[in-house]
Amino acid sequence: MERTEREGRRPANDGPKAAARNRAALVAAAREVFAEQGLEVPLSAVARRAGVGQGVLYRHFPDRTAAVAAVLEENVRQIEQAAESDGAAFADLLGVLTWHLAESAAFIGLLHADPSGDRSGIRVHASALSERVERALRKRLPDGHRLAGANDLVLAVAMVSAAVTGHSHEERKRRALDAWRLLAVEVGPVRPFDG
Known part of the structure; x- marks a missing residue:
């Protein structure tokens, strides 16, 4: 779980803003990971590079295609x-x-x-x-x-x-x-x- 430094709790949910940021981060991460490791790389590597969980990845992209x-x-x-x-x-x-x-x-x-x-x-x-x-x-x-x-x-x-x-x-x-x-x-x- 992501926590803020001082309060020790999760940051507030930004709703649609967070979804758009997450999608952009996932596309950028996918581009980088695919370029480095090929198209068959585990999608978990894309999620890690984007700094999001696999659930977030699959909400945006249900599969590799x-x-x-x-x-x-x-x-x-x-x-x-x-x-x-x-x-x-x-x-x-x-x-x-x-x-x-x-x-x-x-x-x-x-x-x-x-x-x-x-x-x-x-x-x-x-x-x-x-x-x-x-x-x-x-x-x-x-x-x-x-x-x-x-x-x-x-x-x-x-x-x-x-x-x-x-x-x-x-x-x-x-x-x-x-x-x-x-x-x-x-x-x-x-x-x-x-x-």
């Missing part, structure tokens, strides 16, 4: 928001994409999802999210860009994401940037979209 889907949805939403922001250049959007590739192992799997033969529905969902990423990128893709060909953008993203390996965020980021450099594609600052 729901936790992975929440991480993927947030990744895609940030890329879509970056594409909609005023003055965003294609290179800036690639910087956000690259941050997510370096940060989230689950996101890489999404970009390679094949919905055929999927019984759980997660690959179909992942395929739809992947299409949303492509649409967001195409919004900022300049005419005549080297990736403007019919499948060039999708292929380039797949090639870069396949190169993103390593034990640390920095190592994965470096490999992604090296892959973009080999494709002669400019990438803006590698960071999450913060609105």
